[in-house]
Amino acid sequence: MRVGIIGIGNIGSIIADLLIKQGHELFLINRHANKLKKFEEIANTYSDVEKLPEVDALFLCVKPQDAPGVLKKIPRSKFRRLFVSTVTGFTIEEITSYVNDDVTRIMPNIPISIGKGVIGISYSKECSKRKDEVQKLLMPFGKLVEVDESLLPAVTALSGSGPAFTFVIIESLVDAGLKLGLSYETAMKLIIETFRGSAELLEREGKHPGELRHLVTSPAGTSIEGIYSLEQQGLRGILMKTIFDTYKRAIELQEI
Numbered sequence: 177m178r179v180g181i182i183g184i185g186n187i188g189s190i191i192a193d194l195l196i197k198q199g200h201e202l203f204l205i206n207r208h209a210n211k212l213k214k215f216e217e218i219a220n221t222y223s224d225v226e227k228l229p230e231v232d233a234l235f236l237c238v239k240p241q242d243a244p245g246v247l248k249k250i251p252r253s254k255f256r257r258l259f260v261s262t263v264t265g266f267t268i269e270e271i272t273s274y275v276n277d278d279v280t281r282i283m284p285n286i287p288i289s290i291g292k293g294v295i296g297i298s299y300s301k302e303c304s305k306r307k308d309e310v311q312k313l314l315m316p317f318g319k320l321v322e323v324d325e326s327l328l329p330a331v332t333a334l335s336g337s338g339p340a341f342t343f344v345i346i347e348s349l350v351d352a353g354l355k356l357g358l359s360y361e362t363a364m365k366l367i368i369e370t371f372r373g374s375a376e377l378l379e380r381e382g383k384h385p386g387e388l389r390h391l392v393t394s395p396a397g398t399s400i401e402g403i404y405s406l407e408q409q410g411l412r413g414i415l416m417k418t419i420f421d422t423y424k425r426a427i428e429l430q431e432i
């Protein structure tokens with residue numbers, strides 16, 4: 177497939193790396209040429225959006241404030257391209273006012289870089305008929321979760337920003353391990369495998385987390401002691417407020 181990507185920053189370059197590995201022919205556009213250097217041998221590179229040739233699919237990966245200027249300059253296509261936007265807060269309706277393409281909006285998270293991301297996705301009405309094509313294109317990124325476009329800020333709060341929260345939580349737990357005398361490597365291994373194993377068990381069993389939590393909490397044992405401490409310190413409230421504050425910020429950014 178001929179795939180264009182406009183904006184080779186954090187997200188655009190990850191998407192480019194993944195699509196090159198899949199054997200797509202890439203057309204990469206970035207304002208400043210320095211970010212295109214590493215792709216010069218393996219992709220077609222341009223610093224001007226107006227130079228974009230005919231492509232089958234086009235990713236838009238610029239900051240929201242740059243999106244209108246870029247969209248105005250995208251050359252029209254003879255065919256309806258698959259148009260995938262990562263731009264936070266820029267609606268499908270706004271995008272389709274500039275381009276005559278089949279538009280989807282995605283909210284990826286950073287583990288897409290190893291093919292283990294989760295992507296919130298919303299399709300325009302026209303693009304709903306081409307879900308198979310979009311899914312095939314995005315499959316190497318990780319799992320797709322379709323949501324109504326109005327819920328994308330909630331996806332931003334939960335899974336878009338989620339890796340940042342997860343890293344802070346893991347770092348705190350590793351520090352606790354260090355305080356108890358474990359080495360950094362040992363503590364990190366214990367925590368990573370605990371997160372991975374717990375998440376996989378939850379997914380495989382398909383049970384409510386409270387049910388599994390109950391199974392590992394024996395009377396007068398260590399786990400109930402820790403859970404009592406968590407509840408006293410209000411961990412659930414802290415985590416929920418974190419997500420609500422992030423959601424509010426995602427909504428604010430949408431309105432700028």
Ligand SMILES: NC(=O)c1ccc[n+]([C@@H]2O[C@H](COP(=O)([O-])OP(=O)(O)OC[C@H]3O[C@@H](n4cnc5c(N)ncnc54)[C@H](OP(=O)(O)O)[C@@H]3O)[C@@H](O)[C@H]2O)c1
Binds near residue numbers: 225245
């Ligand atoms: N980072 C994430 O984890 C993440 C996750 C989900 C969604 N998003 C969304 O994805 C979008 C991109 O985020 P990012 O973190 O990748 O931003 P970024 O690192 O700032 O990348 C944006 C790129 O767009 C380029 N650009 C801006 N205007 C251009 C123009 N007129 N022509 C060509 N290139 C232009 C910039 O080039 P110069 O540097 O040369 O100016 C920059 O390399 C944002 O809307 C963000 O909200 C990001």
